[in-house]
Amino acid sequence: MMKWLHTMASSAWxxxxxxxxxxxxxxxxxxxxxxxxxxxxxxxxxxxxxxxxFRIIYIHVPAAWMSLFIYVVMAIYxxxxxxxxxxxxxxxxxxxAPIGAAxxxxxxxxxxxxxxxxxxxxxxxxARLTSELLLLFLYLGVLGLYAAIEDKRVASKAxxxxxxxxxxxxxxxxxxxxxxxxxxxxxxxxxxxxxxMQIDMLIPLLVMAVAFKVYYAISLLIRAxxxxxxxxxxxxWVRKVIxxxxxx
Amino acid sequence: xxxxxxxxxxxxxxxxNRHEALSPLLFFFLVCLLFPLxxxxxxxxxxxxxxxxIWTAIxxxxxxxxxxxxxxxxDDGTLELMMLSHHSLAVLVMIKLAAHWxxxxxxxxxxxxxxxxxxxxxxHIQGALLLTLFLGTPSLILxxxxxxxxxxxxxxxxMLLALLVLPLYVxxxxxxxxxxxxxxxxxxxxGPLYMMAAILILSLTLTPFAIVSALKIGISQ
Amino acid sequence: xxxxxxQISCSRNYxxxxxxxxxxxxxxxxxxxxxxxxxxxxxxxxxxSGLRQPDTGTIHWNNSEIKQASKHYSQQLVWLGHRxxxxxxxxxxxxxxxxxxxxxxxxxxxGYILKRVGLKPYANTPVRQFSAGMKRRLALARLLLNNAILxxxxxxxxxxxxxxxxxxxxxIEQHVRNGGMVIxxxxxxxxxxxIPLGRLAL
Numbered sequence: 001m002m003k004w005l006h007t008m009a010s011s012a013w014x015x016x017x018x019x020x021x022x023x024x025x026x027x028x029x030x031x032x033x034x035x036x037x038x039x040x041x042x043x044x045x046x047x048x049x050x051x052x053x054f055r056i057i058y059i060h061v062p063a064a065w066m067s068l069f070i071y072v073v074m075a076i077y078x079x080x081x082x083x084x085x086x087x088x089x090x091x092x093x094x095x096x097a098p099i100g101a102a103x104x105x106x107x108x109x110x111x112x113x114x115x116x117x118x119x120x121x122x123x124x125x126x127a128r129l130t131s132e133l134l135l136l137f138l139y140l141g142v143l144g145l146y147a148a149i150e151d152k153r154v155a156s157k158a159x160x161x162x163x164x165x166x167x168x169x170x171x172x173x174x175x176x177x178x179x180x181x182x183x184x185x186x187x188x189x190x191x192x193x194x195x196x197m198q199i200d201m202l203i204p205l206l207v208m209a210v211a212f213k214v215y216y217a218i219s220l221l222i223r224a225x226x227x228x229x230x231x232x233x234x235x236x237w238v239r240k241v242i243x244x245x246x247x248x
Numbered sequence: 249x250x251x252x253x254x255x256x257x258x259x260x261x262x263x264x265n266r267h268e269a270l271s272p273l274l275f276f277f278l279v280c281l282l283f284p285l286x287x288x289x290x291x292x293x294x295x296x297x298x299x300x301x302i303w304t305a306i307x308x309x310x311x312x313x314x315x316x317x318x319x320x321x322x323d324d325g326t327l328e329l330m331m332l333s334h335h336s337l338a339v340l341v342m343i344k345l346a347a348h349w350x351x352x353x354x355x356x357x358x359x360x361x362x363x364x365x366x367x368x369x370x371x372h373i374q375g376a377l378l379l380t381l382f383l384g385t386p387s388l389i390l391x392x393x394x395x396x397x398x399x400x401x402x403x404x405x406x407m408l409l410a411l412l413v414l415p416l417y418v419x420x421x422x423x424x425x426x427x428x429x430x431x432x433x434x435x436x437x438x439g440p441l442y443m444m445a446a447i448l449i450l451s452l453t454l455t456p457f458a459i460v461s462a463l464k465i466g467i468s469q
Numbered sequence: 470x471x472x473x474x475x476q477i478s479c480s481r482n483y484x485x486x487x488x489x490x491x492x493x494x495x496x497x498x499x500x501x502x503x504x505x506x507x508x509x510x511x512x513x514x515x516x517x518s519g520l521r522q523p524d525t526g527t528i529h530w531n532n533s534e535i536k537q538a539s540k541h542y543s544q545q546l547v548w549l550g551h552r553x554x555x556x557x558x559x560x561x562x563x564x565x566x567x568x569x570x571x572x573x574x575x576x577x578x579x580g581y582i583l584k585r586v587g588l589k590p591y592a593n594t595p596v597r598q599f600s601a602g603m604k605r606r607l608a609l610a611r612l613l614l615n616n617a618i619l620x621x622x623x624x625x626x627x628x629x630x631x632x633x634x635x636x637x638x639x640x641i642e643q644h645v646r647n648g649g650m651v652i653x654x655x656x657x658x659x660x661x662x663x664i665p666l667g668r669l670a671l
Contacts, residue, residue: 082461134415141412148402151482157465158398162412165394165458169416172447176419179440183426231483253570257559264558264595325552328520332543333571464537468521 010088011228012237018221025218032211039204053117060110062209063103064128066216067135068170070100074142075167078160088224090156091231093163094146095223099216101139107132127181131174138166152231254340258347261320268316269351272309276356279305280363291368298367299377299428303384306356307417310385313352314392314413315406318344322400322466331467338456341393341463349389357381369432376431380424383444390451391416397462401469420447470496470531470545470618470650472517477526479512486512487671490526494652496618499645499664502654504671510654511551511623513671517652518548518621544572546619551627553608557597561588561607564596565614574615586610586636601628609637612644620644622653 040058074096081089111129112122123129142159149155229238262269283301287293294301321327330340360381361374369377395412399405427440471493478488486509494500502510515521517528522537529535535542548554555564562579569576583589586606596604605628612620620641626634638661641651645664653659 134418137411137415141408141415144408144411145398148399148405148408151401151469153480153482154401154465154469158401158462161458161461161465162395162398165391165416168450168454169391169419172419172450173415176422176443179443180422180426183429233483250570250573253567257556257563257567257570260563261556261558320556323552324556325550325554326556328548328550328552329554329568329571331520332518332546332548334540334544334573335571468515468537 011232011235014088015225015228015237015241018225022218022221025214025221029211029214029218032207032214036204036208036211039200039207044201044204045198053114056110056114058204058208060107060114061205062212063107063110064132065209066212067100067104067107067132069213070096070103070216071135071138071163071170072167074100074163078163081156081160082164087231090153090160091224091227092220093160094156095220095227096216097139097142097146097159099219099223101136101143103212103216104132104136104139108136125181125184127178130181131177134173134177135170138170142166251335251339251343254335254343255347258343262347262351266351269355272313272352273355273359275312276305276309276359277363279308280367284367295368298364298369299373299425299432301367302360302364302377303380303421303424303428306353306360306381306385307388307414307421309356310353310388310392311410311413311417312406313348314389314396315409317348317393317396318400318463327463327467331463337460337463341456341459345389345393348393349386353385353389357385373428373432376437377428379441380427380444383441383448384420384424387420387444387448387451388417390455391420394455394458394462397459397466400462400466420444423447470648471529472619472650473529473532474517475527475529477516477523477528479509479516479524481509481512492667492669494650494667496648496650497645497665498667499641499651499653499661500667500669501659502652502669502671503656504654506656508671510656510671514621514623514652514654515550518546519543520548545617546621547572547612547615547617549608549612549620549622549625551623553604554611555596555604555607558595560593560595561599561610562592564607565610568611569614572615572617582610582613585613587632602630602633605629606633606636609633609640612640618649620649620651620653622651624654624656626655626657626659 036058040055044055046052046054074093077089077093077096080086081093108129111126111132115124115126115129116122142162145162146152146155146159149158229241232238280301283297284294287297318327321330331337333340357378360377364374364377365371392409392413395416396405396409399409399412402408423440423443427437427444430437430440472495473493474491476489476491478490479486490513492500502513504510512521516523519535519537519539519542527534530542530545533541554568556567559567561583565579565582566576569579580589580592583592586609588603588606588610591599591603596607599607605625609625622641625637629637638659641653642661642664645651
């Protein structure tokens with residue numbers, strides 16, 4: 001009984017917490033993003049090898065980092081959901097998946113855009129990009145499995161297991177694709193050879209990385225709020241929220 | 249604990265439904281047949297990609313066979329009895345997977361050398377091919393079973409299963425084909441073979457837990 | 470022998486099926502779970518059999534708590550769900566042998582059991598050729614394979630004809646009179662004259 005009360009309370013508490021903190025996070029994100037963008041586009045010196053085209057790494061690299069980071073975080077939510085059966089973890093898990101997929105897609109598109117001026121092709125079967133593509137399929141798989149199972153509690157448990165299976169496989173997939181790439185590409189310099197990083201190149205990159213993490217938090221909180229309401233439409237706290245919204 | 253009866257059950261059911269084992273076999277054969285038709289029968293091209301053709305076709309045939317793993321037991325209620333039985337569910341699962349491999353995959357491995365010859369692969373390379381198949385296909389079954397049991401609650405799970413499983417199959421595919429290609433070029437094959445063995449051991453140790461978890465999730469419906 | 474259900478609740482797709490449900494059942498009792506289709510009878514029975522965990526609450530068998538499919542509990546019950554639990558490519562006799570091996574029971578009296586449910590002539594026929602009623606009788610035969618105290622039956626009369634229903638009622642009455650426990654769901658009218666009958670309406 002107490003445990004049930006506890007989890008119910010935490011949904012309501014989380015909803016209000018999310019509603020309060022999102023505006024602050026949005027301000028923080030905008031500041032970091034603008035600073036990173038300014039640093040990346042304007043103050044960082046042009047790379048001596050790649051000219052100005054390298055500047056796309058200020059989006060591409062943090063997006064790729066986020067795509068991996070979010071999947072790992074999803075696996076953690078999955079373990080919490082399976083072992084301790086905490087509903088909020090299930091909500092955070094399914095809310096993170098589309099964000100992670102979007103970052104993966106962003107990384108792929110920006111990576112492809114980077115390839116065009118560098119190598120003249122939109123897709124070069126670079127090891128990192130091919131791994132990202134497989135990661136995108138892992139995300140789509142999670143979203144697909146969740147959508148295909150009608151009972152959402154069962155669906156949440158299923159994607160928790162799936163995410164754990166995926167997270168164990170990601171290093172294996174990454175390594176095998178790297179192996180494959182060295183076999184078939186020979187000694188060509190790969191796309192993801194980072195330009196030698198001077199400090200004024202590095203700082204905007206790190207700022208963008210933090211900015212993207214803040215964005216993930218914002219997006220996650222907003223999605224989680226919606227998912228919580230969808231899951232408990234008849235509970236008292238949701239009815240209160242609807243009332244309050246109507247009164248505004 | 250008499251697992252003997254369980255083994256007897258799997259054998260009986262497999263034997264009485266032996267026509268079902270034809271599907272993956274024919275599928276494998278047909279997919280391999282498509283490639284000469286698609287890329288031309290020039291022996292140079294076919295020989296170059298023969299390891300890729302056979303491995304891809306085996307992968308797809310395995311995927312096909314997985315769509316009906318545990319399906320009958322789930323539909324007719326035997327899975328419920330298995331869960332409630334005094335046997336360890338993990339052991340029951342492993343017996344089932346072993347039976348599945350023997351019935352569905354072993355015939356493909358037996359057919360593979362003939363197809364390899366038709367695609368122009370030299371005999372001594374086929375030895376490497378068979379070794380990769382024996383090392384790799386059990387991993388495919390183990391990893392595929394993990395995902396297949398997660399999709400048991402979905403009636404028509406074929407497409408979704410393919411989407412979920414194929415990224416997880418990529419490492420086995422890469423190492424399998426590169427081992428055969430290395431043998432063809434006279435290079436050492438130890439590296440990729442050890443990786444495949446490592447993946448197999450990892451799968452054997454980790455997937456039973458995941459499969460049992462997935463079955464428990466599925467059976468609660 | 471005592472089964473205690475303490476404040477269990479369950480929901481399907483975020484709609485609550487039952488909430489804060491508690492009851493006990495002892496040896497020599499029959500509990501009838503009644504209700505319309507879709508109200509959660511099957512779900513409740515699956516929870517009681519250990520196939521499924523309740524969202525909240527606990528279930529105790531002889532004072533020890535049971536988790537999902539815990540072996541010491543599942544060995545003391547026989548589950549008869551919607552699905553029969555029989556494989557169609559095996560014969561009636563083989564199916565019972567397999568079912569017996571699941572519950573660690575001897576197979577020496579399978580012939581007698583088949584006779585009891587009226588399937589003796591079909592012992593070596595593949596179940597694929599059975600009618601729906603015959604398949605259900607074969608599932609009933611599983612109840613007689615061992616001395617499990619607790620029978621959990623989900624709509625056991627489905628597909629049975631009048632003789633089948635009489636057979637079922639006879640088996641249940643005998644089991645309860647011998648000190649067994651039966652929990653069953655039904656949306657038919659069920660008629661037990663001489664045994665203590667409890668009702669639970671969902």
